[in-house]
Amino acid sequence: MAERLERPNGRMLILMTAATIGFGLLQGARLVDVNSGPYSASPLALWGLAVDGAVFLAVAALSYAGKIEGWRSLFLAGAVSSAAYVFMAAFAPDDMAMLALMQTFAGLGWSLNILCWMTVFVSYRSRYALPMIAVGYVINVCVQPLSSMLVPYDKAFLVAMLFVSIVLLRICLASNEFVALSMRETLIPRTSLSEAFSRTRRAVAGACVFSLVCGFVIQSDLSMRAMGYSQTDTTAGIALVVAVAMTIALIVFRVDKADLDYAFPIASVFIASAVLVRSTGIFDPSVAGSLMTVTLISFYVLLWLMLVSEARERMLPPFLLLGAALGVARLSVAAGRGAFVVLRDFGIAIDGLVDVVALWALVAASSLISFAYLKASSRYRQEERLAECGSAGVGQILSTAKEARMECAVSNGVQEPLVACGSSRQALGSCSSHDLPAGSCGRDMGFESMDAELKRIPESAFEKNATAFDEAARRFAFSQRETQVMREYAAGRSARYIAEWCMLSEHTVKTHIRRAYAKAGVHSRQEFLDAIERVESDLLHRGR
Incomplete structure (x- = not known):
């Protein structure tokens, strides 16, 4: 490499x-x-x-x-x-x-x-x-x-x-x-x-x-x-x-x-x-x-x-x-x-x-x-004013996001997290106590704000080692687009979010995920994360 x-x-x-x-x-x-x-x-x-x-x-x-x-x-x-x-x-x-x-x-x-x-x-x-x-x-x-x-x-x-x-x-x-x-x-988008x-x-x-x-x-x-x-x-x-x-x-x-x-x-x-x-x-x-x-x-x-x-x-x-x-x-x-x-x-x-x-x-x-x-x-x-009210709850969002990552619903054969509608959304709702209308930091700002904050944090609670992921993508012969999609997917992003972020259709994102699953020999996000962990363990073992 x-x-x-x-x-x-x-x-x-x-x-x-x-x-x-x-x-x-x-x-x-x-x-x-x-x-x-x-x-x-x-x-x-x-x-x-x-x-x-x-x-x-x-x-x-x-x-x-x-x-x-x-x-x-x-x-x-x-x-x-x-x-x-x-x-x-x-x-x-x-x-x-x-x-x-x-x-x-x-x-x-x-x-x-x-x-x-x-x-x-x-x-x-x-x-x-x-x-x-x-x-x-x-x-x-x-x-x-x-x-x-x-x-x-x-x-x-x-x-x-x-x-x-x-x-x-x-x-x-x-x-x-x-x-x-x-x-x-490592690039951090300067704008929403x-x-x-x-x-x-x-x-x-x-x-x-x-x-x-x-x-x-x-x-x-x-x-x-x-x-x-x-x-x-x-x-x-x-x-x-x-x-x-x-x-x-x-x-x-x-x-x-x-x-x-x-x-x-x-x-x-x-x-x-x-x-x-x-x-x-x-x-x-x-x-x-x-x-x-x-x-x-x-x-x-x-x-x-x-x-x-x-x-x-x-x-x-x-x-x-x-x-x-x-x-x-x-x-x-x-x-x-x-x-x-x-x-x-x-x-x-x-x-x-x-x-x-x-x-x-x-x-x-x-x-x-x-x-x-x-x-x-x-x-x-x-949006900047709304983001200010949500930044105080980022620590709580990070912890709840990791817990919510395990809560998945099967949609068209691809598992997607319920972060946007689970406990992390309740955490985002805490911003209503500020001088803003109740719910103003809900769907429009909440999940996007969370991901914006995660972008600013180099090692979030649920991000996998980048070297291990790159090695896994190489071993599984992922295409460039599959690598990009699965990198975000492994970090807890939903298919809908990835579609909006990468300017792709949601159906296309799910197709890339299915192909990546087939190449990696897994059937769920957790199995894919386990595969990355095995690659990471292998890399650490070689480094000794």
């Missing part, structure tokens, strides 16, 4: 460098690809975007249902789709059916490769992963000037970048288990699960709005001005300044958790400014377009930083959060571009309305997101 590292060693530094370069090259190839993507004027590019978004959402849904755990099938599908897309793009098909097939392969390849990179970065500690992503952003924006200098070999350069990125991705994925074990750490969900919803909403507005403006410029400003040196120059500043900030301030709530107003101001500059004609429209494109790309990078740190902190499925967020973003760009096409085809004069519509959408969306943030903040302050 790999030892946990305080500082990256030589092998780790090589893998970190490979991941940063590979990720940057993939994103750079995506940016300069004129045949597909959010900024492409190619026929049926909207179809490719729709496929791209649909794949993200489908993988996120399958991950939530526990149908996807490993990366091998996604990597293989992404590599094959990318190769098929490059092959078809080289022949520039004119037939609409072949164009649709080419865009389908493009959407599959880009989305699956990006999701696989998410798997890589989640394995690293956030204080390493976030600067790696930011440096990848720097590499991304440096690709455009290099591509311009290599004309007429820019297409070969694009293929070479994509090939190198996929090779580096395969190397990083092959070493992912080593990285995960070496980077293992409801707050994390609320923040993620606001991030997805922001990505939806900004993508919709930018898609609408992009399509208007492509249709009426034949202007593709994303593949310009101006865009690359502005983006490079932003990327370098972001990287320096992450390294200097040692940021290990990104919060998009502060990025919403800033991004809104920049996009609105770009639209105003575009409408006044003070600068060339391409400058305003470049500013808007850089703002949107930077927002996506911040989205990456937030979701990687959130998934790492809570041990969430790597495909879930990013798949949902980028799926919504891609479909929103397609919807924005499609809306312009529909209005144009209906003969609506929208040349002068583009800026008005974009500004109105930005103001309305920013107001709604700000309102949601204020509402969520008010709720969190109330």
Whole structure:
């Protein structure tokens, strides 16, 4: 078993460098690809975007249902789709059916490769992963000037970048288990699960709005001005300044958790400014377009930083959060571009309305997101007051939880504890003596507060030795997801709690528990705990 590292060693530094370069090259190839993507004027590019978004959402849904755990099938599908897309793009098909097939392969390849990179970065500690992503952003924006200098070999350069990125991705994925074990750490979530969900919803909403507005403006410029400003040196120059500043900030301030709530107003101001500059004609429209494109790309990078740190902190499925967020973003760009096409085809004069519509959408969306943030903040302050009244009874909760752990009820063949409705709930009820309404610390706060307190205690009364559990998981050949679920289950968590915590369905959690039971040759939680104790005893005996 790999030892946990305080500082990256030589092998780790090589893998970190490979991941940063590979990720940057993939994103750079995506940016300069004129045949597909959010900024492409190619026929049926909207179809490719729709496929791209649909794949993200489908993988996120399958991950939530526990149908996807490993990366091998996604990597293989992404590599094959990318190769098929490059092959078809080289022949520039004119037939609409072949164009649709080419865009389908493009959407599959880009989305699956990006999701696989998410798997890589989640394995690293956030204080390493976030600067790696930011440096990848720097590499991304440096690709455009290099591509311009290599004309007429820019297409070969694009293929070479994509090939190198996929090779580096395969190397990083092959070493992912080593990285995960070496980077293992004890993390205490800084926020409640409801707050994390609320923040993620606001991030997805922001990505939806900004993508919709930018898609609408992009399509208007492509249709009426034949202007593709994303593949310009101006865009690359502005983006490079932003990327370098972001990287320096992450390294200097040692940021290990990104919060998009502060990025919403800033991004809104920049996009609105770009639209105003575009409408006044003070600068060339391409400058305003470049500013808007850089703002949107930077927002996506911040989205990456937030979701990687959130998934790492809570041990969430790597495909879930990013798949949902980028799926919504891609479909929103397609919807924005499609809306312009529909209005144009209906003969609506929208040349002068583009800026008005974009500004109105930005103001309305920013107001709604700000309102949601204020509402969520008010709720969190109330939860903190409730948590204060429950913290006094934590000692009693710990003792009663251990007793209640043995009280089990069989549900669908899986035993679950009655902690939430047993004596520990009565202990939580003692907070009603404070200046709060009776029952206010009951179901909504009680069990979640107990688990929050348990997270702050490194060795609770019923936690098993971590080394013994890891050894048991290795002996029983548990999958990564089964290990995560059974670790919480052995600590006394219910299947419902684990489902909410890991963002899985309760049925999926119970399926993982049944499979783990079968591999361990046990039939109940207590038998599983006994098996861990036997492993622990064996380890102690060997150590003598």
